[in-house]
Amino acid sequence: MNDTNPMLHLEDVYMRYPSRDGTPITILNDIDLKVRQGEFITVVGPSGCGKSTLLRLILGAESPTEGAVLLDGKKLDAPNRNRGIVFQKYSLFPHLSVMDNIVFGLDAEAHGMFLGWLKPGQMRQRRRAFRDQAQVYLERIGLADAADKYPHELSGGMRQRVAIAQSLIMKPRILLMDEPFGALDHATRTEMQLFILEQWEQAEMTIFFVTHDLEEACFLGSRVLVLSQYYQTDAGRGQGAKIVGDFATPGGHPKPTDFLYSEEMSQLVHRIRSEGLSPDNLQHIRDFNLTHRDAFRTVNPEEWQREQ
Ligand SMILES: Nc1ncnc2c1ncn2[C@@H]1O[C@H](COP(=O)(O)OP(=O)(O)OP(=O)(O)O)[C@@H](O)[C@H]1O
Ligand SMILES: [Mg+2]
Structure with missing residues (x-):
């Protein structure tokens, strides 16, 4: 990727919604994301953390409260045929x-x-x-x-x-999928996972795929984003969700189906669950797993060490 020119770029994106008493609540807190054409990105995170909100921003159905969503360097204004969306139901x-x-x-x-x-x-x-x-x-x-x-x-x-x-x-250049297989039985779901990988290969699209199923996320995605409101900074507990994990999945892509039963897979799933999904485990922002080559680091661990 030309680093100054990714296909999709979310830059300093904040999303706030008014609460019942009118005070704004931060849902997405300073999201930075660069995406290359052809990536298969899976998005996981606790319920209510803002995964669907993130997809709506990429669709262009909503605009961020602050920051920008850029496609080929241009701000998105409204949904268009470049971006398709598939929901769990009602599509x-x-x-x-x-x-x-x-x-x-x-x-x-x-x-x-x-x-x-x-x-x-x-x-x-x-x-x-x-x-x-x-x-x-x-x-x-x-x-x-x-x-x-x-x-x-x-x-x-x-x-x-x-x-x-x-x-x-x-x-579409980008296909957004919001828990598309969430309502399917296990066998149909497995069949649909292989189906979407096939379609992804044939159509050379970029896919964002939200799921609650961590195995599905690690198996389907070439890159996994973990979005979570459970983290802390030096100032205390975080407000709104951040990308707490951004990494390339091991095992190549698409992966052989036996990756699902590998030790690597179960370790990865365990790590995401404890680091990103557990309200009791407030990971510090300096410990986020942001190892993907395009991941945006707010805190560089070496610099942080030096400052101590
Ligand atoms: N239009 C809106 N006005 C006010 N609050 C909203 C609006 N849309 C979403 N929210 C709030 O933003 C938060 C994130 O919602 P979102 O649907 O994006 O979460 P999610 O991660 O997709 O959740 P789930 O896993 O349950 O699908 C929730 O607390 C939700 O109540
Ligand atoms: Mg949702």
């Missing part, structure tokens, strides 16, 4: 067929762009082209025969595959 329109769900984004975009310009025949032709494209995605997700079905007729895993196809057809 699909229940009243639309699988086919209509998948072409929805393309249709809406064309409608907005060409309304009043294209003759009805040309519009129909365009729609047919979208459907042909969608069929290719249906085949890719193993649901070639499900075009006319409705979401309620599909299993949870099938629905999530359609939701992923709905995003992929827009060819």
Whole structure:
């Protein structure tokens, strides 16, 4: 990466929301993050620490209270087709067929762009082209025969595959996934993990994947971000969440499935759990595991040692 020019750059990002009495509460505290194209970033952290908020900022659905979110050096203003999002549920329109769900984004975009310009025949032709494209995605997700079905007729895993196809057809540069497999049973989840790795390799996207499952995070991610409100500074307990862990996962990427059962995996999971997720273990900011080559260090351990 050209260090002055990462694809995505969160710079000194603070997010505050007003509490009931109107006083602002810091949710994200000075987040700095540089991301290269093609990374598979998994995000873990205690419930309520701000993972979904972080995704909304990258989507451009919200702006930070302070600081900036830059894509190719330019501030994000609103969501656009460069960034797709998949949620645990509710990513699909229940009243639309699988086919209509998948072409929805393309249709809406064309409608907005060409309304009043294209003759009805040309519009129909365009729609047919979208459907042909969608069929290719249906085949890719193993649901070639499900075009006319409705979401309620599909299993949870099938629905999530359609939701992923709905995003992929827009060819986003960044795919944001907020606990996408959280509601699936174990076997379907394992199958979907392999599926998303395959899609990631084929589409050469950058993925942000939020999960509560630490094994899933370490297995899927080439880089794991641990976001947590449980830490301390010299001044005492921290306010709002910081990136307390930022590291490259061992075992290459994508990893062989037996990595899931390795000693390395269980040590990593144990370490994240105790360092990032435990309210009783307030790690000091100088001890954060920020070993990823692009991780931003507020405190350099050597300098800190020298100052003592
Ligand atoms: N629009 C908002 N107004 C006020 N507070 C908000 C708003 N959105 C989020 N919050 C608060 O910000 C904090 C972080 O929420 P967020 O949903 O990002 O957490 P999360 O890490 O995704 O949690 P979970 O793991 O439960 O999904 C929570 O305390 C939440 O109540
Ligand atoms: Mg969330």
